[in-house]
Each structure stands twice: as structure tokens, then as C-alpha cells.
Amino acid sequence: MSHARSECGTRSGAPSYRLTFDGAAVTALPGQSVGAALMAAGIVSWRTTRREGRPRGLFCGIGVCFDCLITVDGRPGQRACLVPARDGMRLSAEGGDGEGDGEGGGDGDVD
């Protein structure tokens, strides 16, 4: 997870936010999602899958695939590509099924 990433285009005067990911400092620009901020910091995965324990990060980038689930300020199961970064946010990796606290309807098993 060491590849440095670029933020293209600097915003004159836009102050950057300071977040943490599993305790480590990550900066974000206003308007960036937390997923974009992690990618820009060279962090490409923050979840492992339920069956095979495989790493996952952003895939669709637009809220469709749910690969990017992350815990934001203690709330699990948030889509990193959608949640806008805010100053002081605490992000943490999600293990296992990434499933949150009683969300339903995502599992397709209404049958």
C-alpha cells in the first residue's frame, strides 16, 4: 500500500481535511469522498471478503457494487465512494462480511 497517488488539479485556497484510517493520518480535499481520499493516499483496500478473506476497495466508484464498505465514525457498512470526507472523521477497515448493524434489504433474500 505504498504507491503515492496524485490529486489532479490543486484548489487554490481550499483547506484540506484531516482524517484517520485505522489510526493513521489521511488528508482529504473538500468534495472528495472518503474512498477517493484513501486512494489518493495510496490505500487501495479496506475490507476483506467473507468467504475468501480477499482485500477489496473501490470498484464501481458510484455506489453500485458495495465493494467499498467501510466503517465511518463507528458506523459500519458505509459506501466509501459516496460518503463525503469531513474534517476529523475516523475511518476503519471492515472485516468479514462488512455487514453493519441490522441493515436489511441488501441481501436479496426476501424470497
Added chain:
Amino acid sequence: MAMSTDPPMYDVAVVGAGPAGLSAAVGAAEAGLDVALIDAGRLPGGQYWRHDDEHPPHPGHRDGRLFARLRARLHHQRRLGRLHYLPGHQVWLIDRPRPDTGPFTLRLNGPYDTAPVERDRVRARALVLCCGTHDRQLPIPGWDLPGVMAAGGVQALLKGHRTAAGSRAVVAGTGPFLLPVATGLAQAGVRVLAVCEANPVHGWLRHLGGAARVPAKSAEALRYAALMARHRIPYRTRAAVTEILGEDRVRGVRLDSGEVLEADLVALGWGFTPALELPLMVGADTRRDLDGSLVAVVDTHQRTTVPDVLAAGETTGVGGAALAVAEGRLAALTVAAAHRLPVDPRAARRLRATIRHGRAFAAALHGTYPVPAGWTDRLTERTVVCRCEEVTYGELCRARDELGAEDPRTMKLLARPGMGWCQGRICGFAVAAVTASLTGRPATAEDLRPLSARPFAALVTLGELAEMADGDEEPGADAAEESGADGDGEP
């Protein structure tokens, strides 16, 4: 987060604020209707006019001007109180207590836990569904490695978040959309090693016949060709990525020539898949389009087969932003006419001509950039097909051979593809194709439907379900369960 005030009633609810939905909502409000415009995105513009808070699409650009005008008209109609814009609201359920007549109730929630929602329900006498698309994906060995992304997602990161997703990229798949992704990355300072286009090069020349009738499109093609040359991006045709390499993140790709390119970002796109859950939920007829995707059937007024439900933009077939705008405008005229408001018949005729030409051009593109026949031959026993449930190609083969799964519905039950978080949005096209090919037949609309219908169009909390089940005068809960029970959304 739930509010139980009486939901307001609108003449029309437009779902989606992309090129189609913005045009439909603004047009309907200007015609004198009360409009709700509901969009999951935080900012108007959809996928095409995606931008961030500080960088609107460039107004010097032809399409940027169109967007600037539409946005100004949107805000003007909001100030006049005719248009209620609800950004950051997902429609997760639509029900209509009386079949084929009377108002619809749309249930709304936020895209993430802390997103405030202004309304959890609205009611409307008519709907215009403009839900757009997402990138179509074909599974490739290694496509689940971090650093592999959907091409549109890479573009969304660039346009919406000013973020380049890597430093050495390969852009692969098929279609003209690979070019703006590649040139966008190059302009952001990313080294683009190649665009790998699976189809043959003479495609470009062949489709210019169709493009000549839509001159702006050929100009666009030439502009990208020039940008590709300026950034020295190799455009390889008949070049398919057969394997993505890496252990816990992507390190490179192997091409069908055997050559390996080292990269830390792989952007994949094979055209687009329209989001059909809302049309299916309300019972609208669907068909398989020329590109193999399931789309909503509409007539020459943008009406679906369900009374008072219209559809516009990529919901009716993938064809680009200009076509989406024309369809959105025509939908607005149709709703206005249904309310006996005066409509200029010449405007409708002009829009129909634009739509006809746009569809002819889209047909030429679909013919030039098909999903390559035989793509399933590259799958290995261990290739993940459904990313959510981690269902491999081998497991699908066994469900077919040992358990007799010959259609996607049975496949879903026995091997669980499309049953995870994304509900088959990513793997649906592939699962339909794989199931059909294992059974020795081409995929049909019947194969696609059970993988495109969803009991809910967005993630729902148990609290929201409970509230719907007991708090309501409408039989919403029953409708939801029925549409989930057989998975095809027919109420």
C-alpha cells in the same frame, strides 16, 4: 430519520437528475406542472455532467453550456416553487395502491447513514424514470483485485473527486467511452500504457456512416483521437486482457498476445447496463436492446407500458447524453399534454427526429463495439463471477451440470450469484450470459429480468421496513414481498 407528516402530492415525480431527468423535470415545471426531482447524487448532472463542489463542467465546452443553462432553469423553477429538488435521496420503493390508476408513493432514504433526508415519502400522479446506467462488466481472472476499477468509476473519481486512481494505467474493454477515460487519466498526469479495445479497428471507419448524421459526435471522436495522439497513448485493437495479475493488489495485465503490461490501475468497461429496478418494480415491459442490455419499452411519447409511467435517457437504451436530453424533453411534453396544457407540436416533432437519429447512431455504435462473442471461454474454474457472494465460474458450472440449473433464477437459488449486497447489479449481465452459454443457447430478456429486478431499489434499514409494514394505509409491504418472492418484480 423518518418523518411521518403527510407526504406531499406532485403532478409528476422525476427520478434521476442526469441529462434525461434534468431535462424532463425542468421542462415539466416550465410547462406549469408541480414537479418533484429526486436524485441519489449530491449535485445535479448525473454521470455525464458529474462534477465536484467547486468545479462545474466547463461552460466554454458545448455541453457545459447546455448544463449551465439547465441548472439555471432548475434553480429558477425551484425559486418559483414549481420544482422540488431532492438531491441525496434514493428511491427505494415505488408502490401504487390501485393497479394502473391513481397516485404512486415513492419511498426515499439517504445514500449513507448520516445523510440527512428532507422527505421519506412523496406521492405523484405520474412518474418519469431516468435512472441511467452503470458500467457493464465481464468477469476476467483477477478482476477482483484492488486497483481494478470500472472505467466509469475511474472517470467519476477524476471528474467528481479530482482523484487519479493510480499512476500507471491500462484501460480495457470495448467502446468509445474508453477514450475519454484514457485521455482524462493522461491529462491528470497518469501514464496510460494502452487502451485495449477488444473489437477490430475498422469499427471506427464503419460507424462514421452513422455518425455523419450526428456531426457533433464525429467531431468528438476526432477530438479524442487527437488527444490520444498528443498523450502518446497506444490504441490497441482486437486486444483483450485475458488475466489480471497480482497478489493482494493489481500489478499488471496479460494480453491475449501473451504480453504483460505492468500497471497499478486497470480500468474496465464493456459498455453500460441500465438500472432497471424501478421500471420492473412498477411492472413496465422490458426488452433486450441491440447491445444485449435489458431496457424499458417506450413508445414515441416516452410512455412505458404502465399508465402514467414514462422513461427517458439510458433507461430506454444506452445512447449517450444528447439523446438522453431529447428524450427527457419529450417526456416533459407528454406529461404536459396529458394534463391538457398547451404543447407546441413542432417541438415534439423535432425532438422525435433527434431521437430517431440518436438511436440510429447508437445502433451503429452497438454494432461496432459488441461484447465479444465467446468471452466466457476465458473464464477459469476459479474466476470470481459474482463479487459479492464470491461465486466462481466453477460453481456456476457445477450448478448447471450437477444440479440442473438451466436458467438464471434457478442458478441464483442454487449457487447464489446476484444474491449479495449489489443484488446482481455488477454480475447480472455476466450470470445471464454464462447460464445461457452453459445451456448452449443465446441469452434472452427472460434471462436478464430476474437479475435486474430487485425487491428494493436501495439498501433499507429494518426500521424503515417496519415502519412501512405497520405505519401505512397502503399495502406497500405486500407489494414488496411479492416482487421479491419470484424475483422478477411483476406485481
